Amino acid sequence: MAEVLDAEAVRTELAGLEGWTGDPAGIARTVELPAFRDAIGVVDRVAVVADELDHHPDIDIRWRTVTFRCATHSVGGVTRRDVELARRIDEIVRGAA
């Protein structure tokens, strides 16, 4: 079973991501897209990747602002799977900007 990263490991991983904040309980990134349909497009692409990784973010959509929160529910905290998912979300957001 995946291990929950400690505070220092989370800090180190956050430094390699774009715009994420958080702690061992969870990491999050909020992005603003040009329009609602762009936000939905990003969420749709994230859904494909999440299914591919079998690891899913919590997603909050408010008009064109989307917040992704990543934690591994089965172990109650941030694991390497969340870091990988966050990295893939960053790639998608970069492609949508």
Ligand SMILES: C[C@H](O)[C@H](O)[C@H]1CNC2=NC(N)=NC(=O)C2=N1
């Ligand atoms: C069986 C399957 O691996 C699990 O139910 C997955 C699906 N996606 C998941 N996503 C996240 N973020 N945490 C989980 O514990 C989780 N569990």
